[in-house]
Amino acid sequence: MRKPTLHDVARAAGVSYSTADRVLNARGGVAPKSADRVRDAIATLGYERDLHAANLSRGRNYNFRFLLPKDDHSFFRALRAAVDREQDLRRADRILISVTEIPALDADALAHALDAEGSACDCLAVVATEAPRITAAITALRARGIAVVTLVSDAAPEARAAYVGIDNVMAGRTAGRLLRLAHATRQGCILPVLGSVSARDHRDRLDGMNAVLAGETPALRVLPALSVDDRPDIMRARVTQALADHPDITGIYSIGAGNRGLIEVLEARQTRPLVVMHELTPVSRAGLERGLVDAVIDQKPAQEVALAIDVMKAIADGRDWHDPARDIIPTIFLKDNLPAPADNPQISAS
Amino acid sequence: MRKPTLHDVARAAGVSYSTADRVLNARGGVAPKSADRVRDAIATLGYERDLHAANLSRGRNYNFRFLLPKDDHSFFRALRAAVDREQDLRRADRILISVTEIPALDADALAHALDAEGSACDCLAVVATEAPRITAAITALRARGIAVVTLVSDAAPEARAAYVGIDNVMAGRTAGRLLRLAHATRQGCILPVLGSVSARDHRDRLDGMNAVLAGETPALRVLPALSVDDRPDIMRARVTQALADHPDITGIYSIGAGNRGLIEVLEARQTRPLVVMHELTPVSRAGLERGLVDAVIDQKPAQEVALAIDVMKAIADGRDWHDPARDIIPTIFLKDNLPAPADNPQISAS
DNA sequence: CACAAAATGATTGACGTCTGTCAGGACTTT
DNA sequence: AAAGTCCTGACAGACGTCAATCATTTTGTG
Numbered sequence A, B: 001m002r003k004p005t006l007h008d009v010a011r012a013a014g015v016s017y018s019t020a021d022r023v024l025n026a027r028g029g030v031a032p033k034s035a036d037r038v039r040d041a042i043a044t045l046g047y048e049r050d051l052h053a054a055n056l057s058r059g060r061n062y063n064f065r066f067l068l069p070k071d072d073h074s075f076f077r078a079l080r081a082a083v084d085r086e087q088d089l090r091r092a093d094r095i096l097i098s099v100t101e102i103p104a105l106d107a108d109a110l111a112h113a114l115d116a117e118g119s120a121c122d123c124l125a126v127v128a129t130e131a132p133r134i135t136a137a138i139t140a141l142r143a144r145g146i147a148v149v150t151l152v153s154d155a156a157p158e159a160r161a162a163y164v165g166i167d168n169v170m171a172g173r174t175a176g177r178l179l180r181l182a183h184a185t186r187q188g189c190i191l192p193v194l195g196s197v198s199a200r201d202h203r204d205r206l207d208g209m210n211a212v213l214a215g216e217t218p219a220l221r222v223l224p225a226l227s228v229d230d231r232p233d234i235m236r237a238r239v240t241q242a243l244a245d246h247p248d249i250t251g252i253y254s255i256g257a258g259n260r261g262l263i264e265v266l267e268a269r270q271t272r273p274l275v276v277m278h279e280l281t282p283v284s285r286a287g288l289e290r291g292l293v294d295a296v297i298d299q300k301p302a303q304e305v306a307l308a309i310d311v312m313k314a315i316a317d318g319r320d321w322h323d324p325a326r327d328i329i330p331t332i333f334l335k336d337n338l339p340a341p342a343d344n345p346q347i348s349a350s
Numbered sequence C: 001c002a003c004a005a006a007a008t009g010a011t012t013g014a015c016g017t018c019t020g021t022c023a024g025g026a027c028t029t030t
Numbered sequence D: 001a002a003a004g005t006c007c008t009g010a011c012a013g014a015c016g017t018c019a020a021t022c023a024t025t026t027t028g029t030g
Helices: A006-013 A017-024 A032-045 A051-058 A074-091 A107-120 A132-143 A168-182 A200-213 A232-245 A259-267 A282-289 A301-317 B006-013 B017-024 B032-045 B051-058 B074-091 B107-120 B132-143 B168-182 B200-213 B232-245 B259-267 B282-289 B301-317
Strands: A062-070 A095-103 A123-126 A147-151 A162-164 A188-194 A220-222 A251-254 A274-278 A295-298 A331-333 B062-070 B095-103 B123-126 B147-151 B162-164 B188-194 B220-222 B251-254 B274-278 B295-298 B331-333
Touching (some): A006 A017, A017 A032, A074 A095, A168 A200, A168 A274, A188 A232, A259 A274, A274 A282, B095 B301, B147 B301, B168 B200, B232 B259, B251 B259, B259 B274, B274 B282
Parallel strands (some): A062 A123, A123 A147, A251 A274, B062 B095, B188 B251
Antiparallel strands (some): A295 A331, B295 B331
């Protein structure tokens, strides 16, 4: 019961290997009648082309390119590290991954990179932002037959092939649910802290939290959101001020970055509000471990990168794939379900 | 800048292809001096054998076998479904997966299956239980060079190659942390409900919860655990009784199965305690969605199965792999971060 | 130096697919 | 009937590795 080969298909269809090959690879020049018989044989035998042999024969490599923001927030460092790791792991599968760093928040640079880099690869993964130029660039790539996968942050939902990242409204709702859970019986006052008011992701999270806290919990008041520009120093100053202004703050939801500043404020106090923040970084992890932070909502960048590559490969192979959204869910880390710290040495087969 | 082939290695080492091949595949009959030169060349060129070509040449298939408990709890159904799904996905990579169902909780049957099935495959994945017979069987397989991966439930930590599953103490701690979070300012009383007192996994979870709740929170009292034999009917009866006996119960931690019974009790009440249970099943999911359950701690069986297969493949290829424990963490699902419901239709590349 | 043993090189045919070429047959068109 | 299409089959050389055979060279021993 060997897997059928194309030779078997040809024999079953009563044609030569050449003809079966012409049908399989759509080279044309085959009579409709013969083509049908080949297709029938493929179906009845359950033939599946051996992709490894095919790639070997073609000398094919998969060239995937990642366009990542050049930014030294821990989150993007982690994302970059994940891509680098996959680079090694996938090489054995003929997948060549290259990374281009784009100045953060520079829509022009990103659009330009999309135009330029698109030619040199089979599929692109981009941490996108929503801007007309970028939508246009992705649409143009699609027209040229180059698929674009958006990563972490979506754009051009009509034109990109897939989005691999969390639903930020869902993430915000999750934060809201945690805050609500912790306020089951008490009154309270929630302080949301935005990284930047302009970022779509941050607004989505805020909206999500509000949706969960609104109405149903009159005892829980949500203050107007602070905005700290993702910077620890501004975070420290504004949060300190807010805590002074509103002694009844019982919960803080930090939506963006700059959490080092928040932690500094927290560790200077005896009593602290409930704190929920985003992204498991060395800072937030330490915050959890030291009991200064209650929950961290993470999007597991390493898993996102791995899934993005899986999707890109499926696209390149012309296979079907299932919606990655199902597997990318905001993950709640508490003090007690943290993954093992950092990079363990490899364990070898003995 | 093509990837170097074994021909390149041979040329660089100044030997023939045959000799390089003899070194690479340890066929023997090579002078130490030549062998060293080949190894040097491999190192300096960064040669990596093309596994796909090698497998093609050998006609090699990976035969992996899963020994799963024959049990119609939703969790094991989900586990089985995940294996079936991987069966299709991995066939293209020459990975043939077969499943043998073992009567649940029957250590003899499992040990017997381990002895019998081990011969017919390259690597075994087992939902194990801790019993001397099973430890012995796994140790015997290891001696015969057949690796065993324990799945969901560990055993014979010295002899098995890897464990792919959550740390149940960690899961229990996580549940405890959630309960604590929700009792920040109020007094309360927690009712733990065991599936079966004998199961190691359940005891671990209970211990974990106790570890988090003990001492630090004098306002939070933990009642003696109920035991409901993983059965909904017993669950309903005992929990109803407990709620009557202890009107001050503010939290329930359901450690095992039978949650349908618990949900029935909850929906009959106006006010309900905080509820944390395990495993995202149709029942627990509905409980979350209807607001009857607050949190579900899940171990993501589909991901576990996928990771187990990755590890098995690495073992079979003699590659290094990293400890799967880092990627398998108890996941907290709330009402708001549930994955998309069930099986979406496939989205095809357009 | 002779001779066996050990080491090496050369070669070949797989594995399943891709890609290209060439020849011949069937059929239509003038 | 000749010339032109369109289809089809046969074959060959690659891709990188495995596995086996056989011939040749080198080495070591007495």
